Amino acid sequence: MKGENLAVTKLNDTLKNSIKSLGVEDVSGFEFEKPRNEGHGDRASSAAMKLAKTLRQKPSDIAKKISENLQSEYIDKIEIAGAGFVNVFLNKKFYADVIEDALKQGDSYGSVNIGNHKKVQVEFVSANPTGPLHIGHGRGAALGDSVARILKFTGWDVQREYYVNDSGLQIETLGRSTRARYFEILGRGEDAPFPDNGYKGDYLYDIAREIINLEGEKFLEMPEKESLEFFKKYAAEKIMGEIKDDLEKFRVSFDNFFPEGYLHENNLVYSAMEDLKARGYAYEQDGALWFKTEDTIGDDKDRVLIRANGVPTYFAADIAYHRNKFITRGFERVIDVWGADHHGYIARVKAAIKAMGKNPDDFDVLLIQLVNLIRDGVNVNMSTRAGEFITLSEVMDEAGIDATRFFLLMRKSDSKIDFDMDLAKKQGNENPVYYVQYAHARVCGLTREYEKNGAKLSSESIPEEIFNEREARELANMIAFFPDEIKAASAGLAPHVITAYAMSLAGAFHSFYNSGRIIDAPDAAGRVRLSQAAAGIVRKCLELVGVNAPERM
RNA sequence: GCGCUUGUAGCUCAGUGGAUAGAGCGACGGCCUCCGGAGCCGUAGGUCAGGAGUUCGACUCUCCUUAAGCGCACCA
Structure with missing residues (x-):
């Protein structure tokens, strides 16, 4: 297979x-x-x-x-x-055959077919455009991106999506916060007080200054009702642009950005609610529309979909969104990456998916726990609203993109991470990402050295005698298990399986390297080819977690 | 009060019913006349939070206790 x-x-x-x-x-x-x-x-x-x-x-x-x-x-x-x-x-023939086959398959070694070309959507990051991405968003970005890469490698037809929450209260607050900064800079702060739950970050001063440069002071005399739309739209688009820039820098790409506004503009929330009513999962009472969560998932009480004032809740929009994913767009499987504080929400969305006639088992939620940023051995606490945070961009600049991604993927997603800035920056064997990358660079160095004398490697078979050495057998063993690791990572939606395996594989290679000579041994060709098989898999592992595999370091 | 998640080496964490529970960091001790020392080898360190059950076998599954985090809006 x-x-x-x-x-x-x-x-x-x-x-x-x-x-x-x-x-x-x-x-x-x-x-x-x-x-x-x-x-x-x-x-x-x-x-x-x-x-x-x-x-x-x-x-x-x-x-x-x-x-x-x-x-x-x-x-x-x-x-x-x-x-x-x-x-x-x-016997030794087993190990020789393992390596020959791994080399023969090359880049597709480990690409076991699990998905069978079924359509799966991975929705991740989906941060509201109210402020810059921080390290927690980075964890979601690294996880979703890597899961998408792993699923694609194992035969799924993957689409990556970012849900843009471009309407609702938070954007309202963003607009009012921006307008308040605009007034403040122009010396009229008392005419537009900063909202209670406003976004305090310095970035809103920058945006307000831009607005002054572009539009002048004309909003000072305009009633809030008239100017607020502009502030909301300008700030949200500006911030969304910066989020996209950060994601690109972080090597995370999306196939689609799906705006929440699309659901409202096309009456999709309304039609989703009608459908729920028709199927007997929703009913009207006290002027509001309710979802029967008490019966379906044993919730304490039913949940409101449309408020008495006619405004749909976030839950209603989310039902319409997932209905669009499963029914309109025909995804056979949907994976959402959420912050762990939303865990109570999973059962509700699953109930909604069941209510729309789809199988809740085709819906997975990956919860990501907090990232504790540690610098000089102490915690750096963060809050977007209070404007106290270290941005993802700053972490990337300081620790490097490779280390940042690798560190964020070393742990399983639902456990907390202590992100140690000082360790991430170290260039040595204490730092796992360098340890793995070094294995790759080392093999590249060996190959360069070997070929310097005009030696060719192409089709020479690997002499079985190499596997008299314990270190060579263990390296071959690691290589033999690579497809199993891929299966586990894909089935468990778990990139940390890949990072852990990559560290073990790199360790097995370094041990092999140190156990004896390679390119000036009698069976050099076979030893170099064994090393190359290992390096190829290291490269593949790094690719699956979005980390570079340098040829020189 | 109800629910979800988590308690594994000094620290951070792997370990999806298999034999004597592992890794990284930290600590201690070794290895460069040599292909890349950004490396290797070794030592110490454990009541798998506690208790009961399920079975040939439990860190893993079930129940209880306990500790921490989070969630239980006509917020998003």
Whole structure:
């Protein structure tokens, strides 16, 4: 199968065939695992214990039968141990074949087909255009972008979307905050007091000054009602432009920016509500329209969709938005990246998706926890509204884009991150991103050195003798498991699987490198090719998390 | 009060029912006449928050207790 390692597949097939010969019909879940302990062989299977109940036989008997039927060119020795583990010791041909296949597949090694070209949308960042992106948005950006890359690599048809919240109260507040700064700069602050929940960041002074340069003082005499539209629109568009610039700098791209206003302008909120009513999920009471969350998800109370004053809630707009995703645009799967403070909202949106006749299981929400920025060992607290924050742009400038992305993807998304600025800036082995990149650059250096003398690598096969060395076997083992890591990362929507694997792979390579000579060894060609197989996968891992793989450092 | 998430080495965290629980940082001790030392090797460090259950087997699943964070609007 595409992306899988041929040698690994062949080895697993011998296990499946052996189990099949015991009369088990579905053997798809049985594959060799990597045992933790070296004494337990190179691969192990716990199939005998799992089958004991259905086959009504003792695990040790089953293990014996499995081992007797294991026929493989790769197996040196089989042992039965513990409660019924089948432990397998592999020969050198296995490792040589693993590397040959990985090299042969090149850039598509690991590209296992999970998505089958199904349409999936990843919606992420979607920060309101009320201020610059900060490191928390950066985490959402890095996560969504990397998830999209991983899904694409594993056969999904991916669309990346940013939902622009361009209407509603927050934009209202933004407009009023901007207008207040405009008046303040022109010495008329008392005529336009700063709103209670206004945005206090300095960036609104800059925007107000721009407006003065462009439009002069004409808004001073205009009633708020008339001028506010201009301030809202100007500030939001300006900030949105800066957000886009930051995202581009952060190597994050979108296929579509979807404005909330589109839903209202096209009456999509109205039609979504009509549909809910028709399907019996919404009802009118006390002048408002309600969604039956109490019955559908056991909520404490039903939730309002359309207020008594006729204005739809955010929830109503969100239902219309997801209806547009699933029904109008036909996405078969939708993934949203949200801040963890919205977790209580997931059940409601899932209920709405069910109410529109779609399967809530096709909707995933990735929650991202806070990022604690640590500088000089102390926390830097942040708040957009209070205007106290370090922007994503500043972090990128200080720590570098590669380190920022890698650090934000080292942890699983729903756990907090302590982002240590001082560590991110270090250029040494304490810094994981350099450690991984260095493995790649080192192989590039080796290749340059090797080819300097006119040596060619192209099609020479890898001598099995290389794998007498433990370090070479372990490196090959890491390479053999790459497709499994990709599967785990894709199925779990978990880029941190990739960063963790990349660190282990880089470690295995550095150990191999330090265990002996490479380009002036007798079997140099094979050693360089093994190194290149490792470097190719390091490069792929870095690509999947959006980090550069430099050839020189 | 109800709900969601999280408690794993000094610190930050991996570990989707398998054998003796791992990594990075920090600490300590080694390795450059040599392809890139931005590297390697080793040592110390654990009541997997606590308790009960499920089973051949539990860090992993269930329940209870406890601690922290968050959520429970006709806000977004």
